[in-house]
Amino acid sequence: MANPGGVLLVPIHEEDAAPPHGSPPSGPPPLPTKASRRFVMSSSPPSPTRSVAADAGTSGGTPAPLLSLRGISKSFGAVAALSGVDLDVSAGEVVALVGDNGAGKSTLVKTLSGVHPPDSGTITFESREVSVTSPAAAQQLGIATVFQDLALCENLNVIENLFLGRELRGLRLDDVTMEVRSRELLKQLSAKIPSVRVPIAGLSGGQRQTVAIARSLLGDPKVIILDEPTAALGVAQTAEVLNLIERLRERGHGVIMISHNMADVKAVADTVAVLRLGRNNGVFDAATTSAEELVAAITGATDNEVTRRALRSAGAAAVKTPAQPAGTTADKEGDADE
Amino acid sequence: MSDVDVRPPAAATGTAGAADEPSGVRGAFSALTARMRGGDLGVAPVVAGLIVIWTVMQILNPVFLSSDNLSNLTMEMVPVGVISLGVVFMLLVGQIDLSVGSLSGVSAAVTAVLFVDQGFNPWLAVLAAVALACLIGWVYAQVFNRFGVPSFVITLAGLLGFLGLQLHVLGAKGAINLPFDSKLVTFAQLDFVPPWLAYTLVVIAAAALYGTGQARASARRKAGLTATSQRMLVLRSVAVLAGLALAVWYLNRDRGVGWMFVFFLALVLVANYVLTRTKYGKAVYAVGGNVEAARRAGINVRTIYTSAFVICTTLAAIGGILAAARLAAANQSTGAGDVNLNAIAAAVIGGTSLFGGRGGAWASLLGILVIQSISNGLTLLNLDSSYRFMVTGVVLMLAVALDSVARRSRASAGRA
Numbered sequence: 001m002a003n004p005g006g007v008l009l010v011p012i013h014e015e016d017a018a019p020p021h022g023s024p025p026s027g028p029p030p031l032p033t034k035a036s037r038r039f040v041m042s043s044s045p046p047s048p049t050r051s052v053a054a055d056a057g058t059s060g061g062t063p064a065p066l067l068s069l070r071g072i073s074k075s076f077g078a079v080a081a082l083s084g085v086d087l088d089v090s091a092g093e094v095v096a097l098v099g100d101n102g103a104g105k106s107t108l109v110k111t112l113s114g115v116h117p118p119d120s121g122t123i124t125f126e127s128r129e130v131s132v133t134s135p136a137a138a139q140q141l142g143i144a145t146v147f148q149d150l151a152l153c154e155n156l157n158v159i160e161n162l163f164l165g166r167e168l169r170g171l172r173l174d175d176v177t178m179e180v181r182s183r184e185l186l187k188q189l190s191a192k193i194p195s196v197r198v199p200i201a202g203l204s205g206g207q208r209q210t211v212a213i214a215r216s217l218l219g220d221p222k223v224i225i226l227d228e229p230t231a232a233l234g235v236a237q238t239a240e241v242l243n244l245i246e247r248l249r250e251r252g253h254g255v256i257m258i259s260h261n262m263a264d265v266k267a268v269a270d271t272v273a274v275l276r277l278g279r280n281n282g283v284f285d286a287a288t289t290s291a292e293e294l295v296a297a298i299t300g301a302t303d304n305e306v307t308r309r310a311l312r313s314a315g316a317a318a319v320k321t322p323a324q325p326a327g328t329t330a331d332k333e334g335d336a337d338e
Numbered sequence: 339m340s341d342v343d344v345r346p347p348a349a350a351t352g353t354a355g356a357a358d359e360p361s362g363v364r365g366a367f368s369a370l371t372a373r374m375r376g377g378d379l380g381v382a383p384v385v386a387g388l389i390v391i392w393t394v395m396q397i398l399n400p401v402f403l404s405s406d407n408l409s410n411l412t413m414e415m416v417p418v419g420v421i422s423l424g425v426v427f428m429l430l431v432g433q434i435d436l437s438v439g440s441l442s443g444v445s446a447a448v449t450a451v452l453f454v455d456q457g458f459n460p461w462l463a464v465l466a467a468v469a470l471a472c473l474i475g476w477v478y479a480q481v482f483n484r485f486g487v488p489s490f491v492i493t494l495a496g497l498l499g500f501l502g503l504q505l506h507v508l509g510a511k512g513a514i515n516l517p518f519d520s521k522l523v524t525f526a527q528l529d530f531v532p533p534w535l536a537y538t539l540v541v542i543a544a545a546a547l548y549g550t551g552q553a554r555a556s557a558r559r560k561a562g563l564t565a566t567s568q569r570m571l572v573l574r575s576v577a578v579l580a581g582l583a584l585a586v587w588y589l590n591r592d593r594g595v596g597w598m599f600v601f602f603l604a605l606v607l608v609a610n611y612v613l614t615r616t617k618y619g620k621a622v623y624a625v626g627g628n629v630e631a632a633r634r635a636g637i638n639v640r641t642i643y644t645s646a647f648v649i650c651t652t653l654a655a656i657g658g659i660l661a662a663a664r665l666a667a668a669n670q671s672t673g674a675g676d677v678n679l680n681a682i683a684a685a686v687i688g689g690t691s692l693f694g695g696r697g698g699a700w701a702s703l704l705g706i707l708v709i710q711s712i713s714n715g716l717t718l719l720n721l722d723s724s725y726r727f728m729v730t731g732v733v734l735m736l737a738v739a740l741d742s743v744a745r746r747s748r749a750s751a752g753r754a
């Protein structure tokens with residue numbers, strides 16, 4: 001396993017000498033290449049010195065995060081899928097969890113949803129240390145997960161899917177109340193579903209995602225985890241789902257969203273947590289960090305095809321005065337220096 | 339559940355969708371076409387097919403739609419119809435039972451041996467045979483749940499094994515006659531509903547339909563949802579009243595409506611209620627639609643599979659006993675021949691998907707009506723069973739093709 005710090009310690013790439021690249025014209029202040037490589041942090045377990053939410057500044061700094069992971073490790077045989085990962089989510093905050101394939105995103109989500117309990121590390125939920133030993137325990141706590149495969153029954157309609165396994169009045173279904181609640185819920189989410197009585201088979205990908213998310217809300221969770229909610233969607237449907245995520249934030253839920261799409265991450269996340277090879281590789285403020293920097297953190301280097309391509313397309317805008325990044329970014333540097 | 343995060347019903351506005359509960363005749367029609375475009379054909383194809391078959395049969399032989407023949411038809415379709423109702427449950431959870439024929443044969447044989455040879459009370463004999471079938475279904479389910487053997491393999495083994503058991507139980511004679519004056523035989527052959535009671539039942543059915551529809555509509559209106567209009571409710575009940583009364587009147591010109599047919603109808607109605615109006619029913623559809631989703635929703639998937647196996651084998655046993663009662667004998671050919679395939683074909687022709695999760699209790703009644711009409715009509719034309727098999731085969735092929743096309747159309751509708 002590569003040491004993520006290696007990138008920092010051995011900066012041998014020729015681009016180091018080149019002028020730093022800029023961000024897209026309308027973007028936040030440009031950032032030196034070098035700085036982006038220094039978001040190398042805490043594979044050393046307990047360093048919970050700061051609250052992400054406070055830095056993200058969405059609600060003027062909440063005292064303690066809703067959900068805090070510290071030093072989470074998980075191995076599958078010889079494969080260390082997670083080693084010493086930290087993550088914080090506050091109420092009303094959208095945290096994007098990004099990373100390359102195999103970085104451990106799904107595994108981290110599974111530790112939170114009770115699918116694979118972690119080998120070590122602590123999960124603090126609402127200031128209490130908890131153990132999430134089963135999916136039922138996760139739901140009990142108020143952590144709902146919408147997995148990538150959604151798990152909807154195509155042959156059942158929207159109401160039936162929303163209430164599957166928790167129907168009202170089992171021996172004589174109270175479908176009037178279930179329909180009213182379904183409509184209410186979808187309305188609160190401003191969901192565009194043609195009818196709550198159509199089978200899921202008749203809905204688009206975005207509408208299905210909406211139903212899956214609405215379903216997770218029925219248990220009244222505090223934290224909602226979405227695994228690649230936009231991966232299979234077209235442009236319009238993606239926008240629909242992103243709107244929905246914003247609505248979840250407005251409702252005060254903590255949201256963890258796994259995504260591969262930097263545009264989506266930038267569009268909706270408050271905070272971006274990067275995983276690389278099973279370790280934290282930085283926590284960024286979404287508003288002030290460019291997509292290129294995120295990609296750099298994800299891949300662990302600025303020197304690769306992805307960033308080179310980004311640089312090329314950034315074009316002449318790249319030649320700008322380097323500026324000191326603000327917010328989270330600065331804090332990250334501080335952390336990395338520890 | 340109390341932790342559902344939404345406002346009480348009174349706050350609902352009912353504006354979330356336009357094409358919801360159809361409120362009038364036109365609304366009902368457009369809802370139906372919308373459903374069918376989405377690949378959910380429901381019972382429309384089988385009803386259409388039935389009309390075609392009856393028309394053709396009537397043209398070929400004017401006796402076909404006579405009171406006498408229809409009265410006979412309603413009786414002879416019951417045994418296989420009951421078996422096919424069990425098959426519907428298996429198909430709904432996405433599994434199949436290929437052994438229903440030989441199970442029905444074993445049950446008939448066990449009943450006959452206990453009743454006739456051992457001198458048991460006939461109901462005790464029936465109960466024992468049904469209990470045996472229950473046990474068999476439970477064992478199937480254990481093999482399925484624990485070892486993950488595909489249901490068609492388990493039940494294929496069962497088909498062979500229970501055919502052997504049937505022959506063994508019947509012994510060297512190979513046939514046991516049931517006394518003609520036993521309740522079992524009269525129930526299946528001679529007991530008809532007295533006309534006054536038949537008409538009363540028709541009125542009760544129509545009133546119940548109106549009453550439940552009315553209660554539902556007012557509950558929906560009170561909750562601010564669209565509801566079936568008063569006119570539509572009245573129209574529907576009057577149509578049912580007139581249709582059933584006409585049928586009863588027509589059948590009563592001959593022997594009338596058999597109790598055995600009423601029994602089948604009652605089973606279908608109960609099964610329909612269980613499948614559509616209970617939490618268990620939703621679980622059955624969920625397991626057939628997406629097992630993983632059902633499991634994650636907290637449904638005990640194994641229990642659902644077990645229940646489907648047990649319901650199927652139990653109904654197969656009841657069907658077999660009715661077949662023997664109708665014949666006044668349990669013999670080596672009870673449940674043999676085309677019984678097995680007709681029971682499965684009826685469920686599929688009636689609109690139950692072989693892919694799981696789609697269909698319903700009515701499929702068994704409509705499907706067996708199609709199969710029995712073909713069989714009956716061709717017999718009236720003095721055509722032997724070779725034609726019957728071929729025609730039924732073609733109809734089954736059409737039904738399966740329709741099921742597959744509907745599935746494809748659903749898939750493409752989903753991409754919309």
Ligand SMILES: Nc1ncnc2c1ncn2[C@@H]1O[C@H](COP(=O)(O)OP(=O)(O)O)[C@@H](O)[C@H]1O
Nearest residue numbers: 076079081099100101102103104105106107108
């Ligand atoms: N159930 C499992 N058994 C063995 N290895 C696993 C299992 N789940 C994940 N892994 C391994 O853990 C690492 C992280 O995987 P994952 O969390 O799926 O990454 P991501 O979702 O970020 O793409 C990968 O190397 C993967 O092969």
Ligand SMILES: [Mg+2]
Nearest residue numbers: 102105106107
């Ligand atoms: Mg993954």
